[in-house]
Amino acid sequence: MRLTPFVSACLLCLGAAQASAATPAPTPAAPTTRLDHILLWGHGIDQVTSVMAVKLGFQVRPGRDPDGVANRYIRFSDSSFIELLGITRADPKFDPGMKEDQQALKGGAGSRTFGFRSSSLDAIHQSLQALHYAVTPFFSGPDSAKPGWRLFAFDRAPLSSNTFFIDYAAGYAPDQFDPTNVDDYRVTREHPNSARALSSIWLVSGDADADRRQLEKMGFGHAVPVKLAAVGAKGFCVPVGPTALLALEPDGAGLAKQTIANGGPRILGVSYAVADLERAQRWVERGYERKLVSYRGLSGESILAPTQDDLGLSIEFHAMQPGGSPCTTASR
Known part of the structure; x- marks a missing residue:
């Protein structure tokens, strides 16, 4: 099984927070599914942060850097976000999906991975299996005692860019240590560019x-x-x-x-x-x-x-x- 870039990005989130149907049917997409976020590689984590904050007027939130690939977040009031990624050392630890993206991007900036968010994750997973898509098992985090996210991806990308399906536990937000702080939650989603x-x-x-x-x-x-x-x-x-x-x-x-x-x-x-x-x-x-x-x-x-x-x-x-x-x- 090939891990997608997002699975590695979810491992960064860990550091931040410490049967087929008989007749295949269309995936129950609406109204419980929406686009969630993209993974955006910069020329470096400080470079992409500077561009987003200084040139474009976004508020960028801290992340972590456990294995030479740092992440940061831009979150929006509609619950979507951008995850910024940047290499911080000469020998970063890539999973195969991240390595594939970096090869396709020629080590430069850009994005090849995005996510759908859905509250019907199990039904969609089952439906895609019935339609013979090469879906992965579920991944979850940050740990069993503190639920956060749950996702599945694809061993073979069905679209021209990589994708995955994800859902989050109530109140989970990977850019802050205390998601119960309502004031912080609100302020982190206000941007100078509006x-x-x-x-x-x-x-x-x-x-x-x-x-x-x-x-x-x-x-x-x-x-x-x-x-x-x-x-x-x-x-x-x-x-x-x-x-x-x-x-x-x-x-x-x-x-x-x-x-x-x-x-x-x-x-x-x-x-x-x-x-x-x-x-x-x-x-x-x-x-x-x-x-x-x-x-x-x-x-x-x-x-x-x-x-x-x-x-x-x-x-x-x-x-x-x-x-x-x-x-x-x-x-x-």
Whole structure:
């Protein structure tokens, strides 16, 4: 069995906190499933922390560094987060999945792994087994006396980027020692750039429809065709609870084509809703010392931070929208 990068990341969290059905049925995805977080490798842990905090205006929380791979957290009020990873010594201890990611990223910055969160973990695991997906056994932590997270991954990735399914015990938060402290919980989710919620994760590959078909088989249907002119991509918006997974491929010249040519399939971008788009824009413009032009994106008025060189992916900020399907306006 191959451990995915997230399993190693969960081991970092440990340090921080010290039968198939007769007829396969679609995975019971909605309404108990949503996108949870990405694993983002930096050129180094201090470099990626600086970019996120100084250039982009996120609050970054401490993690741990047990084996030469440090982690830190950016948490949001919708319960999603970003896990930052960085190598801190010449001989870090990788598991096979982390090593594979580092080889694909050529030792640089970027992301190839993301997670779904669901309160129906057992049902999804059973359904995926019935559909002949190579799912792993369950992993859990931080320890039997103090429940935290529970997850399973895949021995063979079904999508163009690695993924896993996870759920958390009530009150668990890997970035703080006392999750019962309500004030700390609230403050750690307030960001200078006013970011509030994860909207979408953008996968890019040479075949967006292949990812769409796999997602539909896994129980995530209702895909809507999309085009993202800002990055030169087209594909599908797939609703996942209140969030959206974009399965994309290059559409002419642009960032998507450059990304595939330089490093292959990966997470092309992540989109976040902000309470004050003008404030987020001012912060990014100061951080990167350039003016940005807003555009009408899939989630409404948006800006794209020029983070590819620093982070290996794009970060989009957009104004918060009323509730509804995350792919309602995706046909723009």
